Amino acid sequence: MASKAYDKSFREEVYEKVDSGEEIKLCMQCGVCGITCPLRDEMTYGPRQIWSLIRAGKREEVMNSPDIMLCTSCYACKVRCPRGVKVIDVMHGLARYALQQGIVPRKETAKFGKVFWDCIAKTGRIDETDVPMRYSLTAGPIHGLFNALEMMDIGRALLSHKRMKFKLGPGIPPAKKIKGIRGLKKMLKKAAALSPGKES
Ligand code: SF4
Ligand code: SF4
Incomplete structure (x- = not known):
């Protein structure tokens, strides 16, 4: 179940501490990555919504989402993203960041x-x-x-x-x-x- 807590510091924390976290700033929320992803049916949010949750400060949802550990680095999203966002790097960066904090999303x-x-x-x-x-x-x-x-x-x-x-x-x-x-x-x-x- 989605948590109601909003952590305003989370967004800046991701930009600063997650590998390639600053890439999220480039996203214009077009949704191409989510539609392109071959794992979209397995994911709850997909990359675009994960970025939105980060911007909204939804720490719990992002850090515990199996989605951030589902990316197989197929590069389909990276190839089609109109802003050239390094989606894969951010997804793996988030997964590594969660693991470093003792959270195992998947x-x-x-x-x-x-x-x-x-x-x-x-x-x-x-x-x-x-x-x-x-x-x-x-x-x-x-x-x-x-x-x-x-x-x-x-x-x-x-x-x-x-x-x-x-x-x-x-x-x-x-x-x-x-x-x-x-x-x-x-x-x-x-x-x-x-x-x-x-x-x-
Ligand atoms: S394709 Fe790129 S710009 Fe579009 S939502 Fe995904 S990351 Fe953002
Ligand atoms: S690289 Fe990861 S997030 Fe991007 S389309 Fe492939 S599996 Fe989905």
């Missing part, structure tokens, strides 16, 4: 993001078999097993087209690391030290 996205990030940080690449397996198991081994059975046809097709490697389980055999993995780890460590909390 748990499944956060879980998948962690598995995805862990794989990159450990090996320097995305292992297309390990990531879905590990993600399935975040809901427990029984769920993981049922999910694997459900996805069996897709898995078989991916294997037959060499789009996926066969594995007995997550990390069996271990995902291959890139050659420069040490350098990458050093870079990530340095980036984390420069921007605490932004690695999530």
Whole structure:
């Protein structure tokens, strides 16, 4: 249910602290981004309304909206926006800002993001078999097993087209690391030290 609270400071806070938050100032509320978005039926508000809520100071609605974690960076909105607003950057910036404050607007996205990030940080690449397996198991081994059975046809097709490697389980055999993995780890460590909390 929508909260009645209006927080006048929220708008300035977004402009100042959210990555690319100032982009919202460019928006003329035409609604093209919302109509263009392939996830519009999954979203409650969509980007245009999220910007409106920010301008109105509706902190709770924005910070807890799963919409800000639903953006898949397809770039459809960015391409069509008449004002060139970096919609994707703002959506991801809002999601990161919520997470930094301990708010998880969409748990499944956060879980998948962690598995995805862990794989990159450990090996320097995305292992297309390990990531879905590990993600399935975040809901427990029984769920993981049922999910694997459900996805069996897709898995078989991916294997037959060499789009996926066969594995007995997550990390069996271990995902291959890139050659420069040490350098990458050093870079990530340095980036984390420069921007605490932004690695999530
Ligand atoms: S398409 Fe651009 S200008 Fe139009 S509502 Fe979306 S962000 Fe605003
Ligand atoms: S980039 Fe994100 S917000 Fe924009 S159209 Fe694609 S999914 Fe929707």
